[in-house]
Amino acid sequence: MSVKIEDQLKEKILNVAKKNPKGISHKDITAAIPEVSSAELVPVINELLQQEYFDLFNQNGVLVYKLKAQTSKQAVKGADNEEKVVYNLIEEAGNKGIWIRDIRVRSNLANTQLTKVLKNLESKKVIKAVKCVNASKKKVYMLYNLEPDRSISGGAWYQDQDFESEFVDILNVQCHRFLSQRADKIKNNPRGPIVGRTQSYATANEVQKYITDLGISKVELDVEDVITILNTLVYDGKAESSVYPDGSKVYRAIDPLIPAPGLVQVPCGVCPLIHSCDSTGLVTPQTCVYMKEWLE
Amino acid sequence: MSHQMGRVVSAILERHFGEIVQKVGDDLFSYGSRPISMIVRNTGLPRNQVIDSLRTLLKFDLATFEPYNDVIVDYKLLPDNVLLLIRYPRYLLQMKSKYGSEAELLVEELLQQATCTATTLLFNIATKFKDDKEKSITILGLKDMFISLVTAGYIQQAPVAELKEGSEIPTLVPVATIVPDLDSRALVQAMNNGHINDIKDNIYWRVNYDRFHLDFRDEIMIKAITRRIDENAGELMRFLLEKMYLTSAPWAPESSPLCAVELRERCRSAATDKPLLHQFVDQYLKVLEENGGGFVRRVGDAGSGQFTVRSRHAALQLVLCALEHCVTERLGSKAARIFRLIYTKKYIEEDDIQKNAMLVNKECKQLTYKLMEEHFISVQPMRKPASAGGMAKAIYLYHVKLHSVAYTGLEMCYRSLHNVLRRAAHERSAHARLVDKQRRVRTIVHGMRLRGETQRNIDDVEETLTPPELAVLQGVEKRLKQLSTAELELDRNLFIFKWYFMYPYVE
Ligand code: SF4
Numbered sequence: 001m002s003v004k005i006e007d008q009l010k011e012k013i014l015n016v017a018k019k020n021p022k023g024i025s026h027k028d029i030t031a032a033i034p035e036v037s038s039a040e041l042v043p044v045i046n047e048l049l050q051q052e053y054f055d056l057f058n059q060n061g062v063l064v065y066k067l068k069a070q071t072s073k074q075a076v077k078g079a080d081n082e083e084k085v086v087y088n089l090i091e092e093a094g095n096k097g098i099w100i101r102d103i104r105v106r107s108n109l110a111n112t113q114l115t116k117v118l119k120n121l122e123s124k125k126v127i128k129a130v131k132c133v134n135a136s137k138k139k140v141y142m143l144y145n146l147e148p149d150r151s152i153s154g155g156a157w158y159q160d161q162d163f164e165s166e167f168v169d170i171l172n173v174q175c176h177r178f179l180s181q182r183a184d185k186i187k188n189n190p191r192g193p194i195v196g197r198t199q200s201y202a203t204a205n206e207v208q209k210y211i212t213d214l215g216i217s218k219v220e221l222d223v224e225d226v227i228t229i230l231n232t233l234v235y236d237g238k239a240e241s242s243v244y245p246d247g248s249k250v251y252r253a254i255d256p257l258i259p260a261p262g263l264v265q266v267p268c269g270v271c272p273l274i275h276s277c278d279s280t281g282l283v284t285p286q287t288c289v290y291m292k293e294w295l296e
Numbered sequence: 297m298s299h300q301m302g303r304v305v306s307a308i309l310e311r312h313f314g315e316i317v318q319k320v321g322d323d324l325f326s327y328g329s330r331p332i333s334m335i336v337r338n339t340g341l342p343r344n345q346v347i348d349s350l351r352t353l354l355k356f357d358l359a360t361f362e363p364y365n366d367v368i369v370d371y372k373l374l375p376d377n378v379l380l381l382i383r384y385p386r387y388l389l390q391m392k393s394k395y396g397s398e399a400e401l402l403v404e405e406l407l408q409q410a411t412c413t414a415t416t417l418l419f420n421i422a423t424k425f426k427d428d429k430e431k432s433i434t435i436l437g438l439k440d441m442f443i444s445l446v447t448a449g450y451i452q453q454a455p456v457a458e459l460k461e462g463s464e465i466p467t468l469v470p471v472a473t474i475v476p477d478l479d480s481r482a483l484v485q486a487m488n489n490g491h492i493n494d495i496k497d498n499i500y501w502r503v504n505y506d507r508f509h510l511d512f513r514d515e516i517m518i519k520a521i522t523r524r525i526d527e528n529a530g531e532l533m534r535f536l537l538e539k540m541y542l543t544s545a546p547w548a549p550e551s552s553p554l555c556a557v558e559l560r561e562r563c564r565s566a567a568t569d570k571p572l573l574h575q576f577v578d579q580y581l582k583v584l585e586e587n588g589g590g591f592v593r594r595v596g597d598a599g600s601g602q603f604t605v606r607s608r609h610a611a612l613q614l615v616l617c618a619l620e621h622c623v624t625e626r627l628g629s630k631a632a633r634i635f636r637l638i639y640t641k642k643y644i645e646e647d648d649i650q651k652n653a654m655l656v657n658k659e660c661k662q663l664t665y666k667l668m669e670e671h672f673i674s675v676q677p678m679r680k681p682a683s684a685g686g687m688a689k690a691i692y693l694y695h696v697k698l699h700s701v702a703y704t705g706l707e708m709c710y711r712s713l714h715n716v717l718r719r720a721a722h723e724r725s726a727h728a729r730l731v732d733k734q735r736r737v738r739t740i741v742h743g744m745r746l747r748g749e750t751q752r753n754i755d756d757v758e759e760t761l762t763p764p765e766l767a768v769l770q771g772v773e774k775r776l777k778q779l780s781t782a783e784l785e786l787d788r789n790l791f792i793f794k795w796y797f798m799y800p801y802v803e
Contacts (some may be wrong), residue, residue: 019381128567151312157654168654186583187526192576193583232654235637236629237620242589257520257589261618261792263705264625268712277715279303286722295719295775 001139009036009044014053014067023057023066055293082109086117090127090141095149097130098256117263170216171229177252178202178210178237186252201242201250300710301324305378307717312381313352314800316341318594320349323460324359324373331368356410357502363465364576381507382787384434387508391450394511397439398433401425403450406503406680411454414476415497419486426487435483446475449507454500510546512791514625517610522590528573529588532580540605549608550593556581556601568714589613611796615702618792622705623672630655631663635696638673643693664694672696699801706793713786720779727772734769 004268016032017024029045031036041156045065048054090098104114118141121127130148132138140152157164182200202278208226208282210219230251233239263269268277269289277283285291302325310318325328327338332350336343351373353359358377364370392400401421406412413489422435445451453473457466476499486492514537522530523739527670539558544551558802560577567574581601582646585590591610596602616639633653638644641652650660667673724731737760761769 054553081463163656165656165659172654186587187570190572192579193525193529194571194576194579197583197587205543209649217401228654231652232633235633235640235653237617237631237632237636252587253361255517255523256621257523258792260621260622260625261791262782263618263709264621264710264786265474266712266782268715269622269708270625274708277711279718285718288715288719291715291719295778 006044006047008256009033009130013041013044013048017054017065017067023059023064025059025062025064027062029065082113082117082120085109085113086093087121087126090105090121091143093140093142095142095146095152097132097142099138099140103141110165149212156217156221156225161198168229168232171211171221171226172232172236174214174216175226175229176233176253177209178207179233179239179251183253200252202252203244204251207251224289267291283284298710300707300714301375301400303714304710304717305375306374307714307721309358310383311717311721313349316345317349317352320346321353321358321373321378324353324371325375327572328755329362329370329372331364331370335371336556358480358491360468361465363467364607367464369465379787381788382783383505385784386512387503387505388785390508390511395441397431398438399445399450401433402442402445403503404453407500407715411500411502413493413497413500414478415486415492416481417501418442418478418483419492422487423490434478435487437479439478440481443475443478446473446501449473449504451501452504452507454502456500509791513607516792517591520610520614521584521591524589525583525587528570528576529580529584529592531566531570531573532559532563532584533579533591535559535566535602536605538562542696544605547607547798549606551597551605551607553602553604555599556603557599559603609800610699611792611799612698614792615675615705615796618703618789619652619672619701622708625661625668626670627666630659631667634663635667635672638694639696639698643676643695644689645693649694674700674702702793706797709786709790709793713783713790716779716782716786720776720783723772723775723779727768729764730769731772732759733765 008273012033013028013029016029020028026038026041029041030036033041033096045054049056049065054067057064057066081280084111086103089103089106100114100118103109103118104111107114109117118127118129122129125144127141128144128153129139129141132152142148146278157168179202182202185199186193186196189199189222200259203295204223205229207230208221208223211221211226213219230241233253235252238253240254241249241251245288267288268274268285273283277285277288278287299570302322304324305321306318309321319341320335323335323339331672332343335341335346335350339662340345342410343351350359353373356377357374359371359373361369361371371577387407388400388404391403402417404477405417409417418435418438421438422433425431425433439687442451453471455468455470458469459466481497482495485494504695516535517537518530518533523535528614536554536559538553539562540546540551543554556578559581563570573580578601578683581592581594581603585594585603589610590613591606591607592603594601595604620636624633630653634649634655635652637649641648644652646661646664649664650657652659655663664673668675673694673696676695677690678693679690737757740757741754
């Protein structure tokens with residue numbers, strides 16, 4: 001058997017294993033790859049085991065091969081010691097990543113050497129550098145195939161570490177629309193105000209479903225994301241929140257307690273010059289242009 | 297008492313009583329209490345004018361006096377009462393809508409007279425409308441209305457001046473109001489005679505502003521609840537307030553507990569009007585408590601539930617709401633979001649503001665600083681103990697000092713009110729000549745009509761006002777109307793602030 005065929009076979013087996021994270025038995029493999037005899041399979045599997053791709057389990061008397069979560073061996077195969085040390089530090093940091101300074105301190109490597117090692121690993125697509133959303137200059141390293149943590153990527157609201165405020169605004173408006181549709185249910189409800197109130201409440205799950213169905217979001221928004229948006233509505237004074245006995249959060253659209261008060265109905269209430277406007281001087285109510293426009 | 301308040305007070309005095317009274321008022325405002333001689337020296341006005349002005353101020357309860365020693369009296373302005381002068385139209389409106397036009401006439405006349413005996417008051421109004429068949433106002437009808445208004449507390453007995461022994465300076469002593477017993481026969485007789493010399497009446501009356509203010513407060517609370525929940529809940533709020541008056545001081549920050557049983561009783565009697573409220577009283581109480589801005593709170597379970605009305609808390613909520621509106625209009629809704637966020641969280645760090653408000657970092661910072669610049673929020677640095685890395689970093693906590701923000705709001709109200717008054721005065725004086733001309737033309741035309749002169753002659757006179765002049769006059773009228781509406785609205789806003797500041801500050 002040539003090396004190439006062997007490699008192909010390895011790949012096939014690995015694919016099967018990936019599809020079945022619970023593990024595969026010898027039978028599964030033969031079923032999935034019927035064109036290969038089991039005699040041919042055995043050495044390949046052995047080799048995979050040797051390379052620590054698989055863990056071997058005994059499940060009810062059947063041998064099961066299970067794919068190892070993350071095989072570091074392959075990644076640093078043929079790497080030198082420095083690379084291994086750096087790799088381990090990065091792996092340890094998980095999806096939160098690790099800052100280059102910390103790697104340097106903990107690995108005791110000289111700056112230039114470390115940069116080289118990191119470049120190397122990066123070019124092999126073993127690790128990647130991710131920019132932090134809350135500190136734009138800061139870069140952290142993590143394993144290539146990891147999804148960065150929310151605190152690093154900012155979650156759904158960030159696109160390449162730019163905060164997508166328009167997206168948030170649109171969602172804010174849509175959530176409000178959804179809540180408003182049912183807000184009036186509390187008014188004069190023939191089944192009583194408690195039922196009415198329940199009908200005017202929306203749970204975060206309902207809102208999430210509505211938003212998902214609208215299809216305005218290109219990323220998947222989970223309930224927590226929607227709650228974040230709903231909370232902005234609360235801070236906008238457009239909704240109030242409450243908690244159901246089962247602990248789920250509910251929201252209801254509300255109006256402010258009073259309509260726009262006198263202060264904001266006159267130009268002075270919104271005037272940027274109000275604190276420098278006086279009876280005499282450059283800015284006076286007698287000569288004020290804002291007043292003039294308002295009175296026209 | 298702030299400088300801004302002084303400016304408004306001054307403008308109001310000018311509008312209502314002219315420049316001389318304004319000068320005296322200004323002087324009193326800036327120096328607190330003063331004897332006449334000092335006022336004369338400082339204002340440079342002749343002594344008799346100062347005395348006249350003080351008399352006017354005292355008459356309308358806009359100033360008081362107190363003995364400095366046995367012969368010298370100190371005078372003091374009551375600026376809060378001066379501010380009420382712009383509220384007069386609202387008092388009248390309240391009377392008209394609640395009790396009808398007779399009540400309005402009574403209160404209007406009484407406000408003009410400041411204090412007056414019942415007999416004079418009734419006689420004057422009845423005489424004025426003697427020939428007005430349409431309104432059919434009789435002295436007896438007025439009398440009944442007067443008694444209703446006294447009973448309801450809108451009109452009260454004026455304090456009487458008493459001379460203490462060994463002093464030449466009288467003191468004003470408030471008297472408890474007793475519902476008067478007015479002799480109908482004597483009143484009718486007086487109408488027929490055309491004079492009231494035969495009736496002995498020496499009890500003086502005046503308008504009780506506070507009673508009106510309670511009405512205004514109740515109305516605001518009821519309206520707010522209606523907006524938040526529905527009319528039934530608003531009505532329930534009304535009942536709660538009604539009950540509250542029976543057991544608590546009307547402005548009490550929190551009323552004494554009110555019993556749900558009595559409320560249910562009250563709702564039953566309103567069942568035809570508000571069937572839903574009657575059917576679901578208990579549910580409405582619950583919703584009112586939980587979703588009604590905290591105006592009402594459950595305090596116990598005795599008698600199937602006990603509730604208090606929280607006037608102070610309501611004032612706080614409403615002031616907050618007014619301020620939020622103000623922030624929204626001045627700095628935009630995003631700034632209002634930050635303002636509300638900081639208020640809800642009490643103390644919050646800058647980073648957390650950005651995270652919760654969901655704004656772009658830069659924009660968020662800018663708005664935060666703007667809010668600070670306009671004194672809507674404040675910041676408190678907190679030193680963190682030097683951390684392990686040796687990077688001691690101060691953290692800045694943002695928060696809203698509602699009391700001082702409300703003060704900022706109040707000052708803005710004063711400023712705006714002053715400016716509106718000032719602008720109106722300016723409009724008037726700029727077109728004084730024309731307005732005067734119009735008035736003269738009107739009186740002449742009126743006289744000609746009475747004399748039955750021909751339409752042609754009347755037209756001739758009317759045409760002395762040229763079309764461009766008429767257009768100008770129309771413009772002035774429109775602007776003045778808009779300004780006076782604004783005045784009333786600002787006064788409403790002021791009312792909320794004053795209500796809030798009525799209660800001593802608690803952290
Ligand atoms: S009068 Fe004009 S300049 Fe002065 S505060 Fe009002 S709007 Fe501003």
